[in-house]
Structure formats: structure tokens, C-alpha cells
Amino acid sequence: MDRRAIVVGAGLAGTAAAAALAARGWRISLIDAEPGPGQGASGNRAGVLRPLPSVDDNRLARLTRAAFRQAVDHLHALARSGAPVRWQQTGVLHLARDARHEATQQRVVAEQRPAPGEFCFVDREPASRLTGWPVSSGGWWFPGGGWVDPASLCRANLARHASAIATHFSRPVDTIAFDAGLWRACDAAGQPIGEAPVLVLANAAAARRFAVASHLPLREARGQVTHLPAAPGSPPPIVVCRLGYVTPPVDDLRCAGATFAIGDRDSGLREADQRENLARLELMLPGFRSDVDPDRLGGRVGFRPLSPDRLPMIGQIADAREATAGRPARTLDQLPRVPGLYVVDGFGARGIVWSALAGELLACQITGERLPLADELVAAVDPGRFVLR
Ligand SMILES: Cc1cc2nc3c(=O)[nH]c(=O)nc-3n(C[C@H](O)[C@H](O)[C@H](O)COP(=O)(O)OP(=O)(O)OC[C@H]3O[C@@H](n4cnc5c(N)ncnc54)[C@H](O)[C@@H]3O)c2cc1C
Incomplete structure (x- = not known):
């Protein structure tokens, strides 16, 4: 078997997929x-790593719980391998948010009985002690969560498998084509950059630029993070x-954020967004930065990169044209797929949490190994779901 793959995109999605295959x-x-x-x-300085419980323990909550565990294990494994x-x-x-939400948070803990160390509810007083600042409500406490510098995670994914991953930076892929069992990614001059039987699209919303992936309903949500000067050791x-x-x-x-605007392509920092983030901060920590300009x-x-149902897209890309011609497929199993073409995308606001599990799942799908996720969740993230709809 020819075990070579092209991965387009070197963010959290692409580096996780490349590392899992390597x-x-x-x-x-x-x-x-x-x-x-x-x-x-x-490329943000820091983002949040934590699970996302819900009252009904829905698919998003279950996926994020599994992914959170995998992410923490992955971060420790990278450190052990010398790629911290x-x-x-x-x-x-x-x-x-308010008294009603507090009651909901308490109910979730009472009903779901999370494992010790996973999460619990803390009242306002202990919450203020944890924060080192007076807060106005209690909340969920995730002792195993924290912050991650996502670009350093991308670099570590590559460093750990440096001998197996050839990087081609400053090389925009203009076209992809499949011929005689091989995918070829070429630049705008038609020069091949990579050739392999498997190609993984991990280039965020730009995946749609390629005709075979143009049916994927990927969108973008602009997000602005505010950087606040902070003395080391300050609460x-x-x-x-x-x-x-x-x-x-x-x-x-400190990073405080983040705004969320679908379809907004403005890449410049906006003062109005800084104000929005400061208002969020005020809700969290009243009076914390009232002096800031x-x-x-x-x-x-x-x-x-967002998908409409807020779940990621991980798996082999469906042949949308074939699937909609003649008798339409009714189940994911019946969908015709594009040979050797996969996507790992649509991470929305959860890429730090989801990427390690997504990379593992994709690698297992490509190699035919046992999948690291329940069938129902594998189906929930299957990119073919949008063709069935
Ligand atoms: C403001 C903000 C706050 C966030 N906070 C959190 C958080 O707290 N916790 C959390 O878990 N997640 C958070 N996220 C989400 C997380 O950062 C994303 O889900 C994740 O970075 C997406 O990774 P990606 O690899 O899919 O996309 P990207 O990192 O955008 O990578 C896509 C790559 O594809 C490349 N590319 C595109 N087109 C081409 C082409 N034609 N040829 C070659 N290369 C191409 C691009 O250059 C890019 O490097 C946040 C995101 C933002 C914006």
C-alpha cells in the first residue's frame, strides 16, 4: 500500500491530521x-481548552468531552516526546449568566455526576477565591482545563514527526486533480507541489474553492481578541x-474575547470590537479594567471555519454530483465518495479542543483502523451529512 498523503492547510486541523498519519x-x-x-x-496567542456540558448531554457535548480528554492526553504526550x-x-x-443558569449548571452536575476532576459546581464565594476577584455568580469549575497557544500546538505536531512530514510553506494550492490513482496539488503556475493517493483538505473555509468540495457548507466567523497588559502573577x-x-x-x-461575526471579512482591528470585549470582561470580572482605553x-x-450545525466535518468527501444524480442516497453508507479525498474542517470556535481527536479519527478512517469515537458521533461529523440533506 502506498502510504503517502497530501495535507492542504497547516493550522490545528491540518497539523493534527498530518501528525496522526505520520x-x-x-x-x-x-x-x-x-x-x-x-x-x-x-494563530491566536491563547485560547481556551475545556469541555462543553449540556443539560441533555447532546452530540456536541459528548464529542467535546471525548475530544477534551484526547486533547489533554495529546498535550502531555507531545511534552514527553520532546515537542512541548x-x-x-x-x-x-x-x-x-444569571440565577437561572446557575440552577441549570447545578442540575447538570447533579444529573450527570461527572467523574471527580472532570467538573463540578462552585458557589460565588469559592468562585471568587479561585478567580482572585469578586465575581457575581457561581459556575462550573473544570480543574483539568486551561489555556493553549494554538500555533505552538501546530508547531509541536510537526516537530514530533519532522522526518515523516515534508512542509511546503508559502505555497498556495490553486488546483487539485485526481489521475491514475494519484492526487496532485498544484500552484497557480500549474507546478505540482505534492502527489499522493490520499489528499486531506484542512484549509478552513477555502476548501470550497476546489470544485469537488464546493458543496460543503463552510462559512467563516470573524473573531477579534483583545490583548490586555497584565503583570505576571496578577489575578x-x-x-x-x-x-x-x-x-x-x-x-x-491577557487575551480577552472574542467577537463573533459571520461573513465579515474585515481583517483590521476595530475599536468597537475592543469595546465589546471589554464589556464581556466587565460581565465576568466587574470593575477589573474600568481604566483601560x-x-x-x-x-x-x-x-x-464554521459548519451550519456547529459540528466539525471529518471524513471522506461525498461525490455530490453522483449522489444527487439518479436515485438519491438515503444513508451515509449509500453515499458515493470521492476516492482518496478527505476533509477535516469546520472547527468553529472549538479547534483547540477538537483537533487531536479529529486527527486521530481521520487517520483511523484512512487506514481502516477501529474508530476512536462512537458510531453515532462519527456519523454526526461525516461531511456526507450535507449531501443527504
Ligand atoms: C478569535 C478566535 C478565538 C478562538 N478561541 C478559541 C478557543 O478559545 N478555544 C478553541 O478551542 N478554539 C478557539 N478558536 C477556534 C480555533 O482557533 C479554530 O477552530 C481553529 O484554529 C481552526 O483551525 P483550522 O486548521 O481549521 O484553520 P486555520 O488555522 O485557519 O488553518 C487553515 C490553513 O489553511 C491555509 N490555506 C487556506 N487556503 C489554502 C490554499 N489554497 N493553499 C494552501 N494553504 C491554504 C491557511 O493559510 C491556513 O493556515 C478561536 C478562533 C478565533 C478566530
Whole structure:
């Protein structure tokens, strides 16, 4: 068997997929338009790593729980292998929005009985002690959560398997084509950048530019993060969330965010968005930064790749034209698929949490191994679901 793959995109999705395949003895050509890994949505200073419980323990909650465990294991494994990631397991406090939400959070803990160390509910007083700042409600406490520098995770994914992953940076892929059992990715001059029997699209919303993937309903959500100067050791020493998030100091700056605007392509920092993030911060930590001038703050803008149902797309791409011609397929199993063409995408606001599990799942699908996720969740993230609809 020819165990070579092209991966287009070197963000969290592409580097996780490349690393998971490389770990199985595959040789990867990893291609990105940017001069290095983690420069798109995956280029923020720090983002939040934590599960996402829900009252009905829905698919998103179950997927995110499984992914969170995999992500933490992955971060530890990278450190053991000598490819450390910049991250801290500070714990994450998710403050309730109001009294009703507090009651819901308590109900979820009472009904779901999470394992010790997974999460619990803390009242306002202990929440204020954890935060080092007076807060106005209790919330869920995730002691195993924390913040992660996503670009450092991308770099570590590649460093761990450096001998198996050939990187091609500053090389935008213009076309992909399948001929005689091989995929070929070419630049705008028609020059081949990579050739392999398997091709993985991990290039966020730009995956749609290729005709075979143009049916995928990928969109973008602009997000702006605000950087706040912070003295080392100043509170809060943990990640705090409440309709947004704020991290502990990372290189003397805290990240507070983030805005969310679908279809907005403006890549410049906006003062109105800085104000929005400061308003979020005020909701989390009343009075914390009342002295700040939003004009003087830095930040970063990124574009999250989104799918309409907020679940990722992981798996082999359906042949949309074939599937809709004649008798339409009724189940995922009946869908015709494009040979050797896969996608790992649509991570939305959860790429840090989902990427390690997504990479493993994709690698198992490609190699025919037992899948690391329940069948129902594998189907929920199957990119073919959009063709059935
Ligand atoms: C403001 C903001 C806050 C966030 N906060 C969190 C958080 O707290 N927790 C969390 O889990 N997640 C968070 N996320 C989400 C997370 O960052 C994303 O889900 C993740 O980065 C998406 O990774 P990706 O690899 O799919 O996309 P990207 O990182 O954008 O990677 C796609 C890559 O494809 C390349 N590419 C595109 N087209 C081509 C082409 N034709 N040829 C070659 N290369 C190409 C691009 O250059 C890019 O490097 C946040 C995102 C944003 C924007």
C-alpha cells in the first residue's frame, strides 16, 4: 500500500491530521499558503481548552468531552516526546449568566455526576477565591482545563514527526486533480507541489474553492481578541468564561474575547470590537479594567471555519454530483465518495479542543483502523451529512 498523503492547510486541523498519519508510518506533504504553521485561525496567542456540558448531554457535548480528554492526553504526550506546547492547565471557571443558569449548571452536575476532576459546581464565594476577584455568580469549575497557544500546538505536531512530514510553506494550492490513482496539488503556475493517493483538505473555509468540495457548507466567523497588559502573577490565575473568556497573563498579556461575526471579512482591528470585549470582561470580572482605553489595546483578528450545525466535518468527501444524480442516497453508507479525498474542517470556535481527536479519527478512517469515537458521533461529523440533506 502506498502510504503517502497530501495535507492542504497547516493550522490545528491540518497539523493534527498530518501528525496522526505520520504516527502510523505515513509520509506527508503538508502545504500552506502562509510562511509557517498556525497563522490563520490557529494563530491566536491563547485560547481556551475545556469541555462543553449540556443539560441533555447532546452530540456536541459528548464529542467535546471525548475530544477534551484526547486533547489533554495529546498535550502531555507531545511534552514527553520532546515537542512541548505552550499551555497551562490552570483550570477553567465558567461563570453562570444569571440565577437561572446557575440552577441549570447545578442540575447538570447533579444529573450527570461527572467523574471527580472532570467538573463540578462552585458557589460565588469559592468562585471568587479561585478567580482572585469578586465575581457575581457561581459556575462550573473544570480543574483539568486551561489555556493553549494554538500555533505552538501546530508547531509541536510537526516537530514530533519532522522526518515523516515534508512542509511546503508559502505555497498556495490553486488546483487539485485526481489521475491514475494519484492526487496532485498544484500552484497557480500549474507546478505540482505534492502527489499522493490520499489528499486531506484542512484549509478552513477555502476548501470550497476546489470544485469537488464546493458543496460543503463552510462559512467563516470573524473573531477579534483583545490583548490586555497584565503583570505576571496578577489575578485571575485561571481562565474565566462568561459569554466570553479571559486568560491568565501569557507573556505579560491577557487575551480577552472574542467577537463573533459571520461573513465579515474585515481583517483590521476595530475599536468597537475592543469595546465589546471589554464589556464581556466587565460581565465576568466587574470593575477589573474600568481604566483601560480601548484605542491603546492590541489584539488579533481570525476567521473561524464554521459548519451550519456547529459540528466539525471529518471524513471522506461525498461525490455530490453522483449522489444527487439518479436515485438519491438515503444513508451515509449509500453515499458515493470521492476516492482518496478527505476533509477535516469546520472547527468553529472549538479547534483547540477538537483537533487531536479529529486527527486521530481521520487517520483511523484512512487506514481502516477501529474508530476512536462512537458510531453515532462519527456519523454526526461525516461531511456526507450535507449531501443527504
Ligand atoms: C478569535 C478566535 C478565538 C478562538 N478561541 C478559541 C478557543 O478559545 N478555544 C478553541 O478551542 N478554539 C478557539 N478558536 C477556534 C480555533 O482557533 C479554530 O477552530 C481553529 O484554529 C481552526 O483551525 P483550522 O486548521 O481549521 O484553520 P486555520 O488555522 O485557519 O488553518 C487553515 C490553513 O489553511 C491555509 N490555506 C487556506 N487556503 C489554502 C490554499 N489554497 N493553499 C494552501 N494553504 C491554504 C491557511 O493559510 C491556513 O493556515 C478561536 C478562533 C478565533 C478566530
